[in-house]
């Protein structure tokens with residue numbers, strides 16, 4: 579048996595024996611499995627933090643790196659929470675994703691209501707990216723430089739027209755953001771992140787065109803697929819076709835915000851189906867060489883954005899409200915433990 583394969587077999591076997599979480603299984607195959615972190619339990623709940631470090635090797639701030647949180651006033655940045663996450667990641671040898679620099683949501687009043695001229699808006703974007711990326715230079719694995727700039731119903735190139743940045747600067751804001759980001763931390767992986775861009779269709783075509791152009795100038799490294807999905811989701815040819823055309827450009831993909839929401843109350847069948855959906859997405863990512871990570875948008879149903887956002891839906895994550903692993907946890911574990919040839923990486 580080859581040494582690498584032998585070590586994988588041993589680690590998986592030991593992992594199953596001592597039950598030390600998904601993280602060791604992921605690491606045995608050099609896979610990145612992550613979660614979003616909510617600051618409230620992070621500050622108050624030791625069990626939450628213990629699970630984070632045991633189960634995952636990537637974290638992302640659910641809100642604390644966003645513009646309104648980290649740059650609440652024109653001349654004031656607030657780094658306390660983001661610093662705490664970066665320290666936690668480093669103490670626990672985890673990678674950290676930075677989410678997100680330029681987005682149309684969660685912007686501070688001073689920016690939205692500031693009547694900025696185009697030049698002032700470009701200066702604000704530049705200052706923000708340079709300051710935030712500069713502070714964490716060398717410490718952030720991947721940055722979602724721009725989030726959700728493409729909209730199916732947008733302008734001829736499908737840019738989202740109701741975005742503050744589009745209105746203030748024009749569609750060039752995306753390229754400008756990537757140019758500034760590349761200079762600010764040349765070692766960080768730079769991502770364009772969006773929702774509903776997994777399947778090969780009109781929206782992902784627009785994303786593809788955008789990242790192709792950025793890529794010609796070596797300004798982008800990957801595309802983030804948020805994947806806030808429901809149980810109806812199934813991986814199909816349209817997902818493989820899309821990830822492979824990105825691979826052909828030399829771009830990686832990370833699944834950046836995975837959750838699988840259920841109609842409430844969820845019964846056993848729904849939980850079993852949810853497990854299959856998580857397993858399906860895991861196997862897909864493990865089998866596509868340019869799929870670099872799966873990051874869940876939280877891990878316990880106690881803290882999830884779903885119930886506030888999708889009426890009547892919830893229970894979207896892999897631990898229940900009491901931190902008991904759900905069937906979905908078992909499905910991820912199983913897909914990580916399988917020694918299927920071609921799936922090892």
Ligand code: XIL
Pocket residue numbers: 640641725804835883
């Ligand atoms: C969500 C957070 O989970 C919520 O706590 C917050 O109130 C709103 O934003 N796409 C994204 C994420 O890129 O940043 C969003 O996170 C979920 C949708």
